[in-house]
Every structure is written in structure tokens, then in C-alpha cells.
Amino acid sequence: MNPLLRVPFEIPFDQIEVAHIVPAVRQLLGEAQANIDAIANSTEPRSFANTMAALDEAGVNLENAMAVVRHLECVSNTPELREAIQTIDPEVSAFYSAIPLNDKLWKAIQGVPETGLDAVQKRFLTKQVDAFRRHGAELEAPAKARLTEIDVALQGLCTKFSQNVLDATNAYELIVEEEAKLAGLPENAKQAARASAEAKAKSGWRFTLQAPSYLPVLTYLDDAEIRRQMWQAYMSRATSGEYDNRDLMRQILTLRREKAHLLGYFTFADFVLADRMAQRGVIAQEFVGGLELATRDKFGEEHSALEAFAGKTLEPWDISYYAEKQREKLYAFDEEALRPYFAVGPVVDGMFRLCERLFGIEVQHRPDAKVYEPSVNYYEIFSDGRMIGAFYADWFPRESKRGGAWMEPVRTGGPQPDGSFAPHLGVICGNMTPPMADKPALLTHREVETIFHEFGHLLHHCLSEVPIRSLSGTNVPWDFVELPSQIMENWCWERESLDFFARHYESGETIPEELFQKMVRARQYRAASAQMRQLGFATVDLTLHTEFDPKVEVDLLDFANAVLQRFAVTQLPKDYGMILGFTHLFSGPVGYAAGYYSYKWAEVLDADAFSRFKAEGVLNAATGREYRAKILAKGNSEEARDLFRGFMGRDPDQAALLQRNGLA
Incomplete structure (x- = not known):
């Protein structure tokens, strides 16, 4: 039973x-x-x-x-x-x-x-054979026993790390009693804060560290003191008290280093990357360093221009606020003006129709399916009349739900020995702006990109036609796995594709051409700053997994912050604890550890691959079918480089990414 x-x-x-x-x-x-x-x-x-x-x-x-x-x-x-x-x-x-x-x-x-x-x-x-050898098949018995001990310990430590981040996030709230202090905040965010307070039987407006609550405060709120409180609370999550992740982080890094040495690798990065496109830690570092050099000058120019615009030296909690003000002035573009065109229902349905046209699939909602939360939806994917996959979509934040967005395979199917096809099953999750009492969930453009991103992962899983489960779907090198997700974000920027899903929630009209042009012109705004932020995360990740030595007495927070400071335009405070809430690196025994560079590596691939769609038509069904057949259907059945060459006819070229970001 x-x-x-x-x-x-x-x-x-x-x-x-x-x-x-x-x-x-x-x-x-x-x-x-x-x-x-x-x-x-x-x-x-x-x-x-x-x-x-x-x-x-x-x-x-x-x-x-x-x-x-x-x-x-x-x-x-x-x-x-x-x-x-x-x-x-x-x-x-x-x-x-x-x-x-x-x-x-x-x-x-x-x-x-x-x-x-x-x-x-x-x-x-x-x-x-390679994996067995790489994971200790040829070790002596004592080393094998120690390896098992390490793996068990890492799983427990990483689970606790993730739980601490969730608990620290949920432990914080900021109640604002005076509406005058909410000047600048969009009405949508104010309504959400009021609803959050009412849900907790409190007066005023309640703000939390969940993204739909936190980000509007940092971006729009005029009150600098409230912005400071929220920023410091977010950046000090899991840095003290019962949720302190300092010791857990040190133990995790120490055990990862020991595991790598046991298996014959100089660093944990070398161990992790041995079967990825980069292959060695130093190659990943060179890749990240090269992008940093290509970005740094423009990065400095962007910040100088922002401080000149603000007329003062900026604090960390000022950056997003003044950047939004500068963007409004430069491009007469307010991000919030797009929100009415991105109601979550039409966005998701339009995304399905877009993918139906490009990839030859049909997505059908199953409202009768059992779900674990009323706001969750269940869908089935068909191709040529056959169900090839299904998935649960869970878009809104809850206190019991971890932050961020992700896709997880739940069941891997594929071609069976008897000639049948077992469907795949997955789940896509996010923490998007929730619906209000009188309005549907109206998303930011970035939230729309996130939905497309996660659906790209889901397609990679559900459209796989590999007969061996371990080589199916997203079981590819992690510096390739983000290609199918990140390429989907490109369809959030094209007029033809936007008209599939961007409709005013009241009138049903598409985005006005003037607003669309403003959005496109503003796309490269502070692109160097956004890129340097990601490169900072990638660099601190690789540094921790190549240079950290547990035998050397060093404060890990100071060690990590010294690296991150290179990528910051303001002085980071002594207790800056972003790394202690970085679940990408520490919520699993491996996860994105020594692999955060994969986002940028795959961004090179996605910008380059999408250039073919740009040349042949962003809605070109023939190109979409070829992309499905040569990338999405192949899983890990061939080398990642060969899959890319099969679709593009050549090796990747960084120029497309630099050009897209206005850095070339």
C-alpha cells in the first residue's frame, strides 16, 4: 500500500x-x-x-x-x-x-x-568504464571505504546548508506601517506586500527576502534606508546564529578537496570537469578570465556613468535603484510598463504554441491530474499523436518552497526494446510574482525569460530519444546543459515570437511597437555589469575549488569576499555573506560546484546557435525541427562538441555573445 x-x-x-x-x-x-x-x-x-x-x-x-x-x-x-x-x-x-x-x-x-x-x-x-575509474574503482580497500564516508557526509552537510538558507530566508520580514515610506514602489508590489501582511494577520505592508518581494524594493523604492535594511538582510542570510553556514561550507570544501585527492586529481575542479567540455579547472578559469578582460573596461564605464547620473558615490543597495532611474531616462523605458502584457497564463500558453510551431509538439493541460498544491498545473506533451512526456509547473513562492527556479527530471523514458516509447516526466518550478485578489499574476520580462529558460530544460528532458536512460535528456556535460535552456530566452526578445504570448491582460493587445523598440534598445543597458556579476560568481566558485586549502588558517568569508570584491563596484561590507547563501554551489555534493562557469560557457553556445535562427527565421519550423533532432533529441549519445557542430556546421564562436551584449 x-x-x-x-x-x-x-x-x-x-x-x-x-x-x-x-x-x-x-x-x-x-x-x-x-x-x-x-x-x-x-x-x-x-x-x-x-x-x-x-x-x-x-x-x-x-x-x-x-x-x-x-x-x-x-x-x-x-x-x-x-x-x-x-x-x-x-x-x-x-x-x-x-x-x-x-x-x-x-x-x-x-x-x-x-x-x-x-x-x-x-x-x-x-x-x-571511465566513470567507474574516475570514481574510485581501482582504489585500495581503505581508500574506497573513506570515499564512501566522504560521500555520505557531503550529502548530509549539503542538505543542512540548503535548509539553513531556506530557514534564514523565511525568518526575516520587514513591516512598513506608513504608506508614505513606499514611495516609488510599483502598485503591483504594494498590493503584494499588503496581501502578505494580511496573510500573517498583520497591519501595514510586509516584505520578505523572496524574490518577488525583495527585488522591487531594491529596484524602485525611494527610501534608501529600507533598501539598505533589505539588502543587508539578504546578503547576510545564513551568516550567524542557528542558521550559520560558515562551518558547513568549510567542511564541504574540505571533503570535496579530500575526495579529489583520493581519486588522483589535483583539485576538485579538475575532478568535476574531467568529463565536461572544459575538461580541466585551468581551462574553465582561462575561459572566465578571457571574458572578464573583454568586459572590464565597459564595466568601469557603466559604473562611472551611473554615479555621474546619481550625483553621488553609490552604496550596494543604491545600484539597482539608480540603474532603473538611469534606464528610464536614457530609453524612456519603464520595465513595469511591460508587466500588463505578461500575465502568466497567456505567457505559458503562448510559449507552448511557439514550441508547437518550432519543434512539432503539442502541449495539453490536464486539469484533472493530482497535484501537490492548488496552483500547480499538469501538462502532457504529444508528438505525432503519441504522448512523449508530461510535467508539473509550479510558478509561485511559498514559505515551504526553496527560492530560485529549476527543472528536475522525475522519470526518464525513451525508446523501449519492444519498439514502444515510454514518456518522460519532469517538473518546472519558479518563484514568480503571484496573482493578486483582483489581478492575474503579472510577470516582469525577466520572469518570462526564466519560464522560457526552465521550459528549455524540460524540452531537453522530454524530447530525448536516447534508448539508454543514463545518456538521456539532460544527462549531458553541465557546461552544455544550459544551451537548451538559455537559447529559449532569445524568443523573449523577438517581435514575431513575443506576439505569441505577450498580450495585455485586459485588452488582449500585443505590445505596442514603440514600447517594444524601447525594450530592445534597452537590452544592452548595463550588459557589462550583468556579465561581470556572473563572472564573479564563476570566479569565486572556481577559486574556492582550486585554491582553498583547509590546512591554511583562513576565514573563508574573507577569502571568498576578496575574490568577489574584484567584480564589485562598491566596497563590500565585512560581513557580506552572499557565498553562505549560494545554494547553487553547496546544496548538493556536486551541483554547480566548480561548474558555475557553465552558464557563461553555454551562453556562448546559445548566442551562437540562435544566430542560425536569426538568419533563417526565428519561427522557421525547418530550423526548429533540425534543432530538435540534432540537439534536444540526442541527450548525451554523442560528444557535446559534435552535437553543436552537427547543428551549426562549425565550432562555437564567442563573437555572437559579445555582440549581443554590446561588448564587441
């Missing part, structure tokens, strides 16, 4: 209870281990089917259950759920860590003959 033991395709969220998690996961761990043992101990002649294909499917029920559990942890976090996850995390981590350390299994894989295998099967075999 435990629904997690065999999770059906349509997840029965109404039946899943926290009490199901521990017994289900333990039973599934036992089943998965039995499958591994059966492969390892088999006396039959080794073949791809009885060894590699069996290995690919050995833990599928465990993976399906854990995908649901991890998703609930992200969107419906409760103390009881945390306790259950903390109980099973060490056991799950130990299981996966032990797979490449299993001597019999390692010998079994090495015994699989390549004769008769197709190209995808050969690639899977080769990559598994």
Missing part, C-alpha cells in the same frame, strides 16, 4: 505521506542492491544486455521514489519531511557511492565485449 514503492507515472500526491518515505526507500535500496549483486555475481557470458542495460535499470524504482521525495523537499518542506530525509540520506548516498567501488561489478563491466554494439551502446560502455 506504500505508493513510493512503485511510483505510477501520474504521481498520487494525495496518497503520499511522510511516513511512507523511510520504509519505502529502505525496501527499494534492498531491491536495487539485489539487482546490482545479481549483475556482479552472474556466471553467464558477459553481454551488453545482461550487464550494461541491466545496470542502467538496476535502481530505477529507487530513482523514481527519490525523485518524488527530493521534489517534495524543494516545494513542501516540513520538519517531518526533513527528519525523514535526514534518516535516509546517508543510506542512499552510501548505496550510490558503493556502485563504482564494487570489485565484482567493475570486473563485470570490463568483461563486456564491444563487438556487435551500436554507437550509443559503445558510448555508454566507454563512459561507464
Whole structure:
């Protein structure tokens, strides 16, 4: 009766209870281990089917259950759920860590003959041999035991790090009692703040550190003191008290470094990047450093111009505020003027229609499906009359939900041995501006880009046609995985594509041409500053995972802030703690650790790849079908460089990105 033991395709969220998690996961761990043992101990002649294909499917029920559990942890976090996850995390981590350390299994894989295998099967075999070797298959027994200890410890530390960020975010609120202090704030943000206060049975206007509440304050509010309070609260999350992440961060970095050394790598960055496009930490650093050099002069010019405009030396909490004022003056463009054209329903529906035209799919809403929250929607994706995927869309913030936006595969399908096609299942989440009592959710243009971004990941997962699960969909190098997501953002800037989804929520009219032209002219505004911000994150990430030495007594916050200061135009305060809330780097044993540069790496790819759409037509169905066939459908069945060459006919060129950002 435990629904997690065999999770059906349509997840029965109404039946899943926290009490199901521990017994289900333990039973599934036992089943998965039995499958591994059966492969390892088999006396039959080794073949791809009885060894590699069996290995690919050995833990599928465990993976399906854990995908649901991890998703609930992200969107419906409760103390009881945390306790259950903390109980099973060490056991799950130990299981996966032990797979490449299993001597019999390692010998079994090495015994699989390549004769008769197709190209995808050969690639899977080769990559598994490399992965086993890279994850310790050839280590001595004591080193293998220590590696397992490290993996288990990392999972627990990273889970706690993420929980601390969520709790620290939720622990803060700012109540403003006087409406006069809200001068400058858009009416939409004021209404949201009033509704937030009423939901907590409080008077006045309530502001939190969730993005839809925090960002309008920093961007529009005239009161500099309130901006300062909000900025300092956000940048000091998880820096003190019961949610302090300092020690967790040090332990995580120390264990990652030890793991890399155990496996024969000089740095954790080298270990992580060995099977990615960059291949080594130094190559990623050179890439980031090259973009920094190309950006720094314009970056300085932008800030000098902003301070001249403001007529004063700016504090960190002044930057967004005066930047918005400067943009309004330079381009007569107010970002808020776009919001009425981006009601979430028409945006999402129009995005579906756009993708139907480009990629030959059909997306259908299923209002009768079971969901875990009333605001969540469930959709199915069809191609040539066959359902190839489905997904849950969860767009609005809740206190039990982590911040940011993301896509997660929940179930990986694909072509089956009997010729059928098993559909994929995923989830896309965000923390967008929620609806008001009398208005639908009206989004910023950046929020629209975020929806397109996450749907790009979802398409990469659901349009995969790779028959081997481990090579399917988004299981690609992380410096390639952002190409399908980031390229989707380009359709948020083109007149033809905007008309698919940008409609005034009351009149149904498209964006007026004058407003559209203002938006396009303002696109490159402070592009160097935006790029330097991302390069700063990438640099501090790579520096922490190449240069940090736990034997050297150093305050990690000071160490990280010294790097980040290079990319800041104002003096960072002593207690600046952005790094302690950086869940991209520290909420998982690997995650984006030593890989944050991937956003910029893939941005080069996406700007270059979209240049083909620009040349052949942004709504050109033939180009869209080719992109689907040569990128989205291929997963990790070929080298990422070869996939890019297959679509573009050449290697990537940075010029398209620099030109798009006005830096060339």
C-alpha cells in the first residue's frame, strides 16, 4: 500500500505521506542492491544486455521514489519531511557511492565485449568504464571505504546548508506601517506586500527576502534606508546564529578537496570537469578570465556613468535603484510598463504554441491530474499523436518552497526494446510574482525569460530519444546543459515570437511597437555589469575549488569576499555573506560546484546557435525541427562538441555573445 514503492507515472500526491518515505526507500535500496549483486555475481557470458542495460535499470524504482521525495523537499518542506530525509540520506548516498567501488561489478563491466554494439551502446560502455575509474574503482580497500564516508557526509552537510538558507530566508520580514515610506514602489508590489501582511494577520505592508518581494524594493523604492535594511538582510542570510553556514561550507570544501585527492586529481575542479567540455579547472578559469578582460573596461564605464547620473558615490543597495532611474531616462523605458502584457497564463500558453510551431509538439493541460498544491498545473506533451512526456509547473513562492527556479527530471523514458516509447516526466518550478485578489499574476520580462529558460530544460528532458536512460535528456556535460535552456530566452526578445504570448491582460493587445523598440534598445543597458556579476560568481566558485586549502588558517568569508570584491563596484561590507547563501554551489555534493562557469560557457553556445535562427527565421519550423533532432533529441549519445557542430556546421564562436551584449 506504500505508493513510493512503485511510483505510477501520474504521481498520487494525495496518497503520499511522510511516513511512507523511510520504509519505502529502505525496501527499494534492498531491491536495487539485489539487482546490482545479481549483475556482479552472474556466471553467464558477459553481454551488453545482461550487464550494461541491466545496470542502467538496476535502481530505477529507487530513482523514481527519490525523485518524488527530493521534489517534495524543494516545494513542501516540513520538519517531518526533513527528519525523514535526514534518516535516509546517508543510506542512499552510501548505496550510490558503493556502485563504482564494487570489485565484482567493475570486473563485470570490463568483461563486456564491444563487438556487435551500436554507437550509443559503445558510448555508454566507454563512459561507464571511465566513470567507474574516475570514481574510485581501482582504489585500495581503505581508500574506497573513506570515499564512501566522504560521500555520505557531503550529502548530509549539503542538505543542512540548503535548509539553513531556506530557514534564514523565511525568518526575516520587514513591516512598513506608513504608506508614505513606499514611495516609488510599483502598485503591483504594494498590493503584494499588503496581501502578505494580511496573510500573517498583520497591519501595514510586509516584505520578505523572496524574490518577488525583495527585488522591487531594491529596484524602485525611494527610501534608501529600507533598501539598505533589505539588502543587508539578504546578503547576510545564513551568516550567524542557528542558521550559520560558515562551518558547513568549510567542511564541504574540505571533503570535496579530500575526495579529489583520493581519486588522483589535483583539485576538485579538475575532478568535476574531467568529463565536461572544459575538461580541466585551468581551462574553465582561462575561459572566465578571457571574458572578464573583454568586459572590464565597459564595466568601469557603466559604473562611472551611473554615479555621474546619481550625483553621488553609490552604496550596494543604491545600484539597482539608480540603474532603473538611469534606464528610464536614457530609453524612456519603464520595465513595469511591460508587466500588463505578461500575465502568466497567456505567457505559458503562448510559449507552448511557439514550441508547437518550432519543434512539432503539442502541449495539453490536464486539469484533472493530482497535484501537490492548488496552483500547480499538469501538462502532457504529444508528438505525432503519441504522448512523449508530461510535467508539473509550479510558478509561485511559498514559505515551504526553496527560492530560485529549476527543472528536475522525475522519470526518464525513451525508446523501449519492444519498439514502444515510454514518456518522460519532469517538473518546472519558479518563484514568480503571484496573482493578486483582483489581478492575474503579472510577470516582469525577466520572469518570462526564466519560464522560457526552465521550459528549455524540460524540452531537453522530454524530447530525448536516447534508448539508454543514463545518456538521456539532460544527462549531458553541465557546461552544455544550459544551451537548451538559455537559447529559449532569445524568443523573449523577438517581435514575431513575443506576439505569441505577450498580450495585455485586459485588452488582449500585443505590445505596442514603440514600447517594444524601447525594450530592445534597452537590452544592452548595463550588459557589462550583468556579465561581470556572473563572472564573479564563476570566479569565486572556481577559486574556492582550486585554491582553498583547509590546512591554511583562513576565514573563508574573507577569502571568498576578496575574490568577489574584484567584480564589485562598491566596497563590500565585512560581513557580506552572499557565498553562505549560494545554494547553487553547496546544496548538493556536486551541483554547480566548480561548474558555475557553465552558464557563461553555454551562453556562448546559445548566442551562437540562435544566430542560425536569426538568419533563417526565428519561427522557421525547418530550423526548429533540425534543432530538435540534432540537439534536444540526442541527450548525451554523442560528444557535446559534435552535437553543436552537427547543428551549426562549425565550432562555437564567442563573437555572437559579445555582440549581443554590446561588448564587441
